[in-house]
Amino acid sequence: MGPSTMSPNCRHTVQIKTTLTEHVPFGRYGVLGSTVQQITILRQAHEGPKLAKLRVQLGRMTTFKVLISFISIAGPLGVGWFFLDSPLSDLLLPKPKLGFDQIIEMASSALSGSHNNFYADYVIQYNYANTEPTKASEELELLLRKLWEVGLQAEVRPGEDSNLLVFVRASRKKSLRRAIYQSRIRDWLHGVRNSEPEDESSAEPQTESERLRIINHMITLPHNVGGAGITPKHGHWKNVLAVFPLHDEEKNREYLADWSKKTFLSEEDLDQIRGKFGESVGFYFAFLQSYFKFLLFPAVFGFSCWLLLGSFSIIYTVVNCLWGVIFIEYWKRQEEDLSCRWQTKGVSVVRSKRREFKPEREVYDQVTGETRGVFPATTRLQRQLLQVPFALVALVALGAIIATCFAIEIFISEVYTGPLKSYLVFIPTILLSALIPTMSGVLVSIATKLNDYENYETQTAYDTALTQKIFVINFITSYFPILLTAFVYIPFASLIVPHLDVFHLTVRPFVSKEKATTAHENFTINPDRLRKQVIYFTVTAQVVGFAMETIVPFLKQRFAREYKEYKKKKYGRVNSGLVSETQKETQHSYDDHEDEVQFLTRVRKEADLDDYNVTDDLREMCIQFGYLALFSPVWPLVPVSFLVNNWVELRSDFFKIIVECKRPTPIRVDTIGPWLDTLGFLSWVGSITSAALVYMFNTSTNGPNGEPSAIKGWALLLTIFFAEHLYLIVRYVVQATIAKFEPHNVRREKTEQYMIRKRYLEATLGARSSDEEEEVTAKDESMELSDLTRKSLEDDTRAWSKHNTVAEERFWMRQKGWRESAQVAASIIESQAKPDMKKQQ
Structure with missing residues (x-):
């Protein structure tokens, strides 16, 4: 090689x-x-x-x-x-x-970018479609000047659809080193780094993601902290559509070919992901890898229980809940280990303020000596209380839509006996497909405005709060249909179904009133409906989600590019005879240079790609974990389905990043953020729902209409109560047990911290000891025994009387140095020795 x-x-x-x-x-x-x-x-x-x-x-x-x-x-x-x-x-x-x-x-x-990208670090996409040419030229001139002032070189090339592509690279290495050094100094001051950074002249990026992150800060941070202040779609830069790094296609192909042959990603593979795309993406793939490995046990155990014990097994339910607790606690330790390994532990305290943050007043920080804006926590708490009515509104709005469509589906599929039944059963699906995304979009918009109103100081805090609000919507849309089936339809269908004739209105447009017949007297509850619904959400919906997430966007991009090329060719043929010679020369002046054609064509394609948001993938995995924690006792093969799905997901997500999305800007994190708390919440809810499902459906006896028999309300509540408290006890024991096993990188970091302090202490004590030795050598305060005379004692007595000394001071002045102390000790020993010992001497 x-x-x-x-x-x-x-x-x-x-x-x-x-x-x-x-x-x-x-x-x-x-x-x-x-x-x-x-x-x-x-x-x-x-x-x-x-x-x-x-x-x-x-x-x-x-x-x-x-x-x-x-x-x-x-x-x-x-x-x-x-x-x-x-x-x-x-x-x-x-x-x-x-x-x-x-x-x-x-x-x-x-020190510079990849040669495959002409050493360009970032591309700034500037749109001038709705701006006057003079103003657009002035804005672009200001943008280029701002970049030059922070040490970044820029080249401008034409884009598509009234866009300009500004290629940026860190040409002045001194400016890049200064920015890296300042970033590491901030890390050191906030405790992210153990040792003081090397001097500015030798500060260089350790990974490609660090270099891209620093250069992104040079572009986007405000001028007072060393940046150019170019913020896409915000403030003065509303015509700047995006600032994004370029993919390294050659390396991406190598990684994809290598990882597609592996079952598990190694630590080196995760390091490569982190070094290429940043810690946020690295943490996601590390989480997905850990989750995939942990699914091996419940997949094998669930398959065995499915063969031997069937559904609603108490043994499987207990083991599944215990597995969920162990996995969450294990991942907490993995997070800590990775954050130490990637040197990001505690990095959340280094976050810069959001530009949208509006401080209520400014205060003097006694720690840093700086004036900073603050927003009272009590005021924010009052605003956060609005989350409670928001959650209730989301529950009522989405719950009403889901429950209504659910009732329509029950009526058509199990009560209605008229014509066109095989076609009418699709009405609920059509209604859900149309109404749920619309209502979810409205609720997300409300959540975003509510989040803006809460006025968070950092982007991390803002994203965390918004994620929690949106998860309320995801929880309702993902789990509410199964909860309706398990806790409403099967126990109470015989009471509810007779009142569903109101839904005749849904079939009235398709069949006549005479033919729209129903059969209440022959209705029986379908106990297998719950299992089929769980299979749909854990198998069919996962496949559909994969197709919508990976395959459909890829095909849409291909068709969109081909259609755009077709329109260009068609427009060129139509207008080829109408363009004057002057216009042809003008058009030709914007043609790409021969050695840049392939590169610029690729960049223009990347500029049209969607942004990658790692939060969407983490949300997907957490919702999947919720199905496993809440409903897998219904069908023990759920972990088997997820194991296969996640093996594909691990590779398809990387394919999505490198092919279907812009390259993400590296972001440093030390955790997966609020999703860790979400996992704990879902595990806790799973202990309740699993216990309730096992109690209700573990017995094989059903009532005359198919509903489960012998369900006692007090027994169900008692089961939930004991299961939830047992879960809390087990979680505490698991936490205490796993806490005893310290990850290697955490131990290494503690060793480094200890060694730094030890070396500092040794250097300090060494300097002091050498000074003291010199002082002792120069002057020994201990007098020789022969120097102790009557005159010296009288002189000491006169000195005491002059200085008005107190008893405490005179206590330490009675013996002159260690020699006199030794003489006094010897005389005491000799005077108090026993007579027989004196004779022996």
């Missing part, structure tokens, strides 16, 4: 665990085209770090972690060329020659 191609001015780092037993000259490693910056040898934790400039010299066998950093200065350079013996790109180093036990980490941190 040959050396990989890299752009000039790239910094590369290789971290290797090695055992060295002899003097190894550094010259053995140096190669052409590279300038070695430093070799950092990290000894075992208790020994601290050492820095070697030219050679590694060890006198005894010790295991080290070696971090080698070097900069390429001679054009394209393979990482493997840095080592003469074997290319590092193969991840193989001959042990006999170099003594490397294993490669811990290998990373290259480029």
Whole structure:
């Protein structure tokens, strides 16, 4: 395997665990085209770090972690060329020659973008369709000047549909290093980083996502914090439609081909996702991977219970609830481990303020010494109380639609016996498809306005609050139909169905009044309806959702591009004879350069793609987990369906990111956000619904109309009460047990924190001890015993009387130094010794 191609001015780092037993000259490693910056040898934790400039010299066998950093200065350079013996790109180093036990980490941190993207870091999409040409030119001139002021170079190219594409890159490396250094200083001040960052001249991005994140801050942050202040669709920049990074198609194809062959993603794969798309996407794929692995046990156990025990098994229900608790607590530890590994723990405190935030007053921060705007928590709490009526309105509005369509469906499918029944059963589906999205859109709009009114300071807090409001809508639309079937239709259908004749109105437009007949007397409850409904939501709906999420958007994009090309060709043919020579020359001046055609064509396609929102994928997984926690006792094969679905989801979501969406701007997070609390809430609700379902349907005896028999209200409530309290006890035990197992990266971070403090303490105490030794050596306050005379004692007595000393001070002045104290101790011992011991002496 040959050396990989890299752009000039790239910094590369290789971290290797090695055992060295002899003097190894550094010259053995140096190669052409590279300038070695430093070799950092990290000894075992208790020994601290050492820095070697030219050679590694060890006198005894010790295991080290070696971090080698070097900069390429001679054009394209393979990482493997840095080592003469074997290319590092193969991840193989001959042990006999170099003594490397294993490669811990290998990373290259480029100072510029990918050569596949012409080294462009970001594209700013500017639309001038509804703006006067003069004003548009002035705005664009201001935009370019703002970019130049923060050290970003820009190139403008024509886009499609009255759009301009402004390509941005960090051409001034000094400005990029300064921005990186300032970002790391903020992290250090807020406790995200353990050690103080290196100096500004050597600050370089560790991953591609860090570089893109820093450059995005340079573009979008306000001017007073070092940014250009360009905010898409906001304020002065309403004509800026988007600011997005470009996909690296070559790398994306490699990742997709590699991961499609694997069952599980490795830690290195997750690191690559994080390094490419940022921590928010990395956390989502890590969660999906953990969830997929955890589904293996309930899938096997559920399949066994389905064969041996059937539905509504008490054993399966208990194990399923316990599994849910263990998974949630395990993921909490995984989150902590990943946040330490990716150095994002506590990053939420570094968030910048939202531009829409409206402080009520400004106060002086005694900690930072800065003046900052605040919004009283009590005022926000009063506004947050509006969430209660919002939830009730959502429940009534969506619940009424779902319940009405549900009743219509029951009437047509199980009561109505007239003509066209096979076609009329689709009426409820049509009504749901039309009304639920409309009402959900209205409620989301209300939730957004309510969220704006609550006036959150940071974007993270704003997104969390909005996610919680929208989840109320998702909960109702996802689970309410099954809850209606389980707790309304099956127990009380015999009481409700006779009153459903009102729904004759739904079939009146299609059949005559005489033919619209019903049969109440022959109606019996269909106990299998609940199982079929669960199968639909956990199998059929998952397949439909996959198609709507991945396949349909892909086909729509293909057809839209082909239709656009067709319109261009048709318009060109129609107007080819009507365009003057001057107009042809003008049109030709905007044609792409020959060596840019392929690149600009790809960028224009990316500009038309939708934005990727990781929240949508997390919401999908949490709703899926809810089906498993709430209703899987109805059909124990639910985890089997989800296991297969998530294996596909793991790959289709990555395909969606790289093909159907713009490349997401990297965002640092240390958790999956409010969805972790959502998982806990669903697990708790699942303990209630599962216990109720098992109590109601575990017995095989049904009443004369098919309803479950022997249901006692007090027994149902008692079952729910004990199940919920047992769940809380089990959750506490699981939390206490898992808390005893500390993740590796958390332990490593604590070790680093301890070592930093220890080295600081040793340096401080070492300086003090050396000063004290010099002072003691220069002047020993202890007098020789021979110096103790009557005159010296009289002098001390006179000094005490002059200074008016008190008893406490005189207590410490009676003995002059350690020698006199030793003499006094000896005299006391001698005077109090027993007579027989004196004789022996």
